Amino acid sequence: MAIADEVQVHRLKSYSWALFQCAARVNTNRRYGLSGTVMQNDFRELWSVLQWVKPGFLGSLKEFNERYSDPLRLGQRKAAPQPLVAKAQARQAELVRALARVLLRRHKDELGGVLKLPGKRDMIVVCPMTSLQRRVYQRCLRLPDFQLLSRKDEPCSCGGPRKRSECHHRGDGGEERGGGGVLWSSLHPDGLCCPRCPFCVLFPCLTKLQQISNHLELLKPNPRDPPDKQVRDLAFARLALAGDADLAGGVRAASNLLTLGSSEHCGKLRALERLLRQWCGRGDKVLLFSHSVKMLDVLQRFLEARGVSFSRLDGSTSTTTRQALVHGFNSSPSKQVWSLFVLLISTKAGGIGLNLVSANRVIIFDPTWNPAHDLQAQDRSFRFGQTRHVSVYRLVAGGTVEEVVYLRQVYKQQQTNIAIEGATEHRYFSGVQGSKAHQGELFGVANLFQDHSESILSAEIIGRETRQQQQQQQEERRGESSSTKHCLLCRCLVPWHLKDLASHLKHLKPQVESTGRMAQEVRVQEEVE
DSSP: OEEEOHHHHHHTTOTTSHHHHHHHTOOOSOEEEOOSOSOSSOHHHHHHHHHHHSTTTTOOHHHHIIIIIHHHHHHTSTTOOHHHHHHHHHHHHHHHHHHTTTOOOOOHHHHHHHHTOOOEEEEEEEEEOOHHHHHHHHHHHTSHHHHHHHTTTSBOTTSSSSBGGGTTOSSSSGGGTTSOOHHHHHHOTTSOOOTTTTGGGHHHHHHHHHHHHHOGGGGSOOTTSOHHHHHHHHHHHHHHHGGGTTTTTOSSOOOOHHHHHOOTTOHHHHHHHHHHHHHTTTTOEEEEEESOHHHHHHHHHHHHHTTOEEEEEOTTSOHHHHHHHHHHHHHSOOOSTTOOEEEEEEHHHHSSSOOOTTOOEEEESSOOSSHHHHHHHHTTTSSTTOOSOEEEEEEEEETSHHHHHHHHHHHHHHHHIIIIIOOOBOOOOSOOTTOGGGOTTTSSHHHHTOOOTTSOHHHHHHHHHHHHHHHHHHHHHTTSOOOOOBOOOEEEEOOSSOTHHHHHTTTOOOOOOOOSSSOSOEEEEOTTO
């Protein structure tokens, strides 16, 4: 018999990894895996895990894709024709029946009435960038490194038949030669293209945009980093901040408490400040998650500057100290007047295995590409033993790549619900994961580097579709349709500085309480205004 715990099951989700190949050679007919998230990102993960548990159960990967993955993904497309939708529904029912033979699943909400687990509300706080952040973000999009990617499919300027990314604009020639592409240059000190050019700069470029979305201090070199990395980060910070460097506190890491603790030039810190001020004196306890240790440093200074009591848990916290922190947080009084206790946590280091049921507020400061990471972070508080209603706030920088990250989380969660739960999800998106023919508004490199700083992408996509959804619900009430609808949970708080969003989305009415899973209805919450 072979048993894989949650960590090992996660590693078995890639059939090409050496661990999967070794585990597949274990000579036993009884294999068991323990996981709450058997499918996190795509259908290949589901096939890979079941291929280890029961080889051949879903056929080869090619057969699985043709029979299940492709029909389900294409049938969920917003503009999918009815025959494709019908085919997807038939294959979904077939897959759910097959999975019932090998998957044993239990949800918290199934036992909530017995164990008295309180409710959870999951909300999105769309935080517009400050004017300084917006200028830096737009300036970066114009830099050569970013232009390599955002214009990769345009015809090459040489007049030839090939695209820019296949000809003179892979990074070593054309307009980009000597044009200040510091990210590309740092990866290619010899000045020669690698086989992955220009896509080798994709991750570094995305990282920079995410840093700007969260706090400009993240762009600056970290004194704890190796000297060569500090030099590269300093070069980029000078380009990105340019004439705004003085406003941003210079191009080197700030050490002044007032500078680091200020929310003046950070949209998310402004939102966080208002949330904390509202909760102060209510006896609330707050879990504040970030996947960036450097961002945790900034948040720590932010809390220190406001006299907020806090503890911190990250990858450097020893096991002994970790348990003491958890015990201290759970046992500390929360009913004192003007008290507020915050626990700063690294999403990866503290997102699994901790029991923090004394907290009733959870803030996800920066979304990750994998929706399971954020869901697991929430569950540090929303778990058996919790006696209070839990409110979750996901901070998303409006008009930035973070909105695409969040919407991809929604897309992935929908795909999981369709395949594992057998749910009917609303077709919000035109894009199809893994399809170059249907990249839509979510997929493909170009969507990652568009400037949406004057709009809110998630409100446009989900708000637009919600109007159609409400019309369908009205028709159902009139008896014109009898099908059951399960909608998407994407609750928006009205952004702090975009008051016109309230009128833009005034047709949305809060009606449905959350069950704690991404699955109900678009809602506008104005409680923090």
